Amino acid sequence: xxxxxxxxxxAFIIAxxxxxxxxxxxxxxxxxxxxxxxxKKADRDVIMNSVAPVWDGNETWLVLxxxxxxxxxxxxxxxxxxxxxxxxxxxxxxxxxxxxAFEFRWRTQSARNKWDIAFAxxxxxxxxxxxxxxxxxxxxxxxxxxxxxxxxxxxxxxFSILTGVALVIGYALLGATWLVMKTEGELRDRAYHLSWxxxxxxxxxxxxxxxxxxxxxxxxxxxxxTWPNIILTAPVPIAVAGxxxxxxxxxxxxxxxxxxxxxxxxxxxxxxxxGISMYPYIVPxxxxxxxxxxxxxxxxxxxxxxxxxxxxxxxYTAWAYWVFRGKVNAESGYH
Amino acid sequence: xxxxxDAVVLARAQFAFTMSFHIVFPAFSIGLASYLAVLEALxxxxxxxxxxxxxxxxxKIFAVAFGMGVVSGIVMSYQFGTNWSAxxxxxxxxxxxxxxxxxxxxxxxxxxxxxVMLFGLDRVGPRLHFFATLMVAVGTLISAFWIxxxxxxxxxxxxxxxxxxxxxxxxxxxxxxxxPSFPYRLVHxxxxxxxxxxxxxxxxxxxxLLRDQHLAGPxxxxxxxxxxxxxxxxxxxxxxxxxGLNTLEHQPxxxxxxxxxxxxxxxxxxxxxxxxxxxxxxxxxxxxEVPKLGSLVLKHSLDAPMAGLDTVPRENWPxxxxxxxxxxxxxxxxxxxxxxxxxxxxxxxxxxxYNSRLLHLFAVAMAPSGFIAVLxxxxxxxxxxxxxxxxxxxxxxxxxxxxxxxxxxSSLIAFxxxxxxxxxxxxxxxxxxxxxxxxxxxxxxSSDVPARAAGITPAAGAAAAEGAAR
Numbered sequence: 001x002x003x004x005x006x007x008x009x010x011a012f013i014i015a016x017x018x019x020x021x022x023x024x025x026x027x028x029x030x031x032x033x034x035x036x037x038x039x040k041k042a043d044r045d046v047i048m049n050s051v052a053p054v055w056d057g058n059e060t061w062l063v064l065x066x067x068x069x070x071x072x073x074x075x076x077x078x079x080x081x082x083x084x085x086x087x088x089x090x091x092x093x094x095x096x097x098x099x100x101a102f103e104f105r106w107r108t109q110s111a112r113n114k115w116d117i118a119f120a121x122x123x124x125x126x127x128x129x130x131x132x133x134x135x136x137x138x139x140x141x142x143x144x145x146x147x148x149x150x151x152x153x154x155x156x157x158x159f160s161i162l163t164g165v166a167l168v169i170g171y172a173l174l175g176a177t178w179l180v181m182k183t184e185g186e187l188r189d190r191a192y193h194l195s196w197x198x199x200x201x202x203x204x205x206x207x208x209x210x211x212x213x214x215x216x217x218x219x220x221x222x223x224x225x226t227w228p229n230i231i232l233t234a235p236v237p238i239a240v241a242g243x244x245x246x247x248x249x250x251x252x253x254x255x256x257x258x259x260x261x262x263x264x265x266x267x268x269x270x271x272x273x274x275g276i277s278m279y280p281y282i283v284p285x286x287x288x289x290x291x292x293x294x295x296x297x298x299x300x301x302x303x304x305x306x307x308x309x310x311x312x313x314x315x316y317t318a319w320a321y322w323v324f325r326g327k328v329n330a331e332s333g334y335h
Numbered sequence: 336x337x338x339x340x341d342a343v344v345l346a347r348a349q350f351a352f353t354m355s356f357h358i359v360f361p362a363f364s365i366g367l368a369s370y371l372a373v374l375e376a377l378x379x380x381x382x383x384x385x386x387x388x389x390x391x392x393x394x395k396i397f398a399v400a401f402g403m404g405v406v407s408g409i410v411m412s413y414q415f416g417t418n419w420s421a422x423x424x425x426x427x428x429x430x431x432x433x434x435x436x437x438x439x440x441x442x443x444x445x446x447x448x449x450x451v452m453l454f455g456l457d458r459v460g461p462r463l464h465f466f467a468t469l470m471v472a473v474g475t476l477i478s479a480f481w482i483x484x485x486x487x488x489x490x491x492x493x494x495x496x497x498x499x500x501x502x503x504x505x506x507x508x509x510x511x512x513x514x515p516s517f518p519y520r521l522v523h524x525x526x527x528x529x530x531x532x533x534x535x536x537x538x539x540x541x542x543x544l545l546r547d548q549h550l551a552g553p554x555x556x557x558x559x560x561x562x563x564x565x566x567x568x569x570x571x572x573x574x575x576x577x578x579g580l581n582t583l584e585h586q587p588x589x590x591x592x593x594x595x596x597x598x599x600x601x602x603x604x605x606x607x608x609x610x611x612x613x614x615x616x617x618x619x620x621x622x623x624e625v626p627k628l629g630s631l632v633l634k635h636s637l638d639a640p641m642a643g644l645d646t647v648p649r650e651n652w653p654x655x656x657x658x659x660x661x662x663x664x665x666x667x668x669x670x671x672x673x674x675x676x677x678x679x680x681x682x683x684x685x686x687x688x689y690n691s692r693l694l695h696l697f698a699v700a701m702a703p704s705g706f707i708a709v710l711x712x713x714x715x716x717x718x719x720x721x722x723x724x725x726x727x728x729x730x731x732x733x734x735x736x737x738x739x740x741x742x743x744x745s746s747l748i749a750f751x752x753x754x755x756x757x758x759x760x761x762x763x764x765x766x767x768x769x770x771x772x773x774x775x776x777x778x779x780x781s782s783d784v785p786a787r788a789a790g791i792t793p794a795a796g797a798a799a800a801e802g803a804a805r
Binding site: 052053054056057059060062063064066067068069070071072074075077078079080081082085086088089092093095096097099100102103104106107108111146147148149152294295297298301302305306309310313316317319320323324 | 398399401402403405406407408409410412413415416417420421423424425426427428429431432434435436437438439440442443444445446447448449450451453454455458459498500502504505508736737738739741742746749750753754757760761764767768780
């Protein structure tokens with residue numbers, strides 16, 4: 001079974017940070033992806049306002065993921081970043097465009113449309129780049145010594161494009177169900193409609209990626225389909241099926257909150273699937289979490305802070321969401 | 336394209352470019368967050384409307400500046416890995432945890448309370464809102480603490496060892512965090528942030544006073560800013576001097592480059608005011624110097640011997656012209672700030688603080704001086720550390736990622752294009768906000784949508800102010 005040692009604990013912490021990032025920034029990137037489908041200014045104002053008070057905090061988890069990786073697994077950070085050079089740079093530039101749009105679009109009448117395009121384009125690019133990076137990691141990375149040894153374009157394959165598109169669909173679904181939860185009237189109706197289409201697309205995407213992944217590497221196949229692993233891995237697809245049924249039901253019943261949280265459950269299960277495929281490698285097929293780990297005293301030093309601060313952070317982040325709870329409409333008192 | 340270029344030089348250019356754009360915003364928001372906390376505290380304490388007007392006025396500016404700081408900061412946190420992977424692998428165990436603590440103790444605190452600070456006054460009430468403002472302000476300072484600790488460790492590394500994989504590892508975390516140059520750098524930088532903000536606030540106040548001397552908001556902000564300049568600018572020169580003496584002790588080569596001392600002086604070194612450092616020939620051309628003053632400043636003795644770059648192997652020389660000149664630009668800005676502070680003090684005693692056109696024009700001209708000084712100071716200290724990333728231990732050429740020049744060049748060009756578009760627009764919006772004076776019933780960022788103005792009218796703001804005053 002999984003040994004409980006510091007690198008394992010840290011692998012879970014980093015995985016947790018990245019997952020919280022996906023949960024939180026996923027829906028607000030998704031709103032950007034859906035932006036072109038809501039051309040009316042009033043709708044766009046509401047969409048922006050539904051995340052304006054929290055988007056900074058959402059993106060901070062990405063900084064924790066990157067910073068934490070450098071601190072806890074410096075070798076993995078040093079190998080992955082050059083390997084994913086182009087997707088990472090594109091993601092960063094996308095995030096620059098969409099991040100400033102939150103403030104800039106309120107500061108100009110004449111160029112508001114341009115910042116709306118920046119918001120939508122930046123969100124789409126950042127998501128696509130994140131999905132491609134994920135695919136590129138899964139398909140394996142050339143390593144020699146303590147350095148990345150592949151080329152500048154290794155990340156670009158049909159599989160990585162597939163994961164890129166899949167993530168765009170997934171974030172868009174999160175965005176649509178977020179709107180179902182946070183808005184009213186016609187805007188909410190349109191979000192419902194989109195949620196149906198996106199859910200179907202998302203299920204197809206999960207299916208295709210799940211089928212394609214075992215073909216990448218024999219190790220993935222063994223991990224998922226050999227006895228006795230299958231006892232541990234089988235519940236994942238079964239749970240996906242269960243959540244899907246609940247999600248379809250909640251959409252049919254036009255619930256407010258359930259679609260968003262069930263979509264998050266779908267993300268959590270897909271994420272668990274990724275974890276099962278990758279463990280114990282942090283750079284698949286070449287570097288394990290133990291090889292990449294920082295010395296014990298570095299990991300221990302940070303663990304103290306994480307143990308105290310993460311609950312605190314989750315606490316006040318939840319408070320901030322609570323302050324801005326409920327439906328957003330044109331008369332809400334912010335932005 | 337770019338095949339003949341040096342990937343390391345391009346990576347350095349990229350770091351310098353993205354960092355220079357980034358540093359401007361935190362420097363401004365550290366000072367502005369504290370200023371906002373002071374304004375809100377004054378409003379809660381006195382109930383005077385002018386303070387909440389000023390608070391809301393600067394809050395809108397803060398929101399734009401903070402957003403630009405966040406997005407350019409995310410770039411920095413990944414830049415270590417993309418362009419400096421060897422550095423990340425080797426120093427990650429030591430400076431990685433410092434940066435992780437920055438995220439955990441500072442970034443989350445700022446981001447978590449920012450939403451409430453910007454949009455939440457009506458939802459949480461004045462007292463809880465003030466707490467949120469304080470948390471954002473404290474967060475910016477904690478952030479400065481950790482990132483300057485990490486930077487200072489690269490300048491004056493202590494408390495570490497090197498393991499079998501060639502990585503730096505921490506032996507004593509206290510010594511790593513509180514390394515010799517850290518306290519000096521922290522004080523110098525936080526004062527710089529406060530000064531930078533005060534100079535911007537003062538310039539905006541002065542700009543509006545030039546048009547109308549009776550505006551309440553501009554009068555208050557101008558007076559507050561000029562007190563900061565009067566008190567903090569001289570303090571900053573003192574802090575800078577102490578920081579310099581600390582550098583002389585721990586990084587003497589950097590001081591040689593800053594002072595332009597190519598040659599050693601056995602009986603007192605001159606203070607070179609200006610000159611053209613000729614790195615290739617290893618001498619100072621066209622030097623204008625004061626004999627023996629250099630020794631007096633740095634060693635507090637006219638005849639103290641000072642070693643020059645001729646005692647250092649050439650391959651360990653930093654780029655002298657950049658270090659020499661950026662240092663002079665920083666000091667020049669500092670002296671001008673002291674001048675502004677003194678002039679404002681004189682006018683204040685004469686009762687002419689709000690109607691001296693000379694003072695107001697001077698203050699407007701000084702608007703960018705804080706940013707220029709911050710950039711010049713950082714260029715001095717970072718260039719002066721070269722050719723090392725970890726001073727004396729890890730060379731810059733051994734720190735870079737295994738990337739080909741075209742990859743680094745393309746991303747550099749992409750950053751330049753995107754940053755110029757985004758930050759030019761941002762600066763225009765900031766200037767536009769600053770160009771209108773704060774007025775009666777000033778609204779925060781929540782007022783942007785016309786439909787909403789009905790919900791939070793000036794009357795409601797005034798009622799809140801009265802409520803707080805009671």
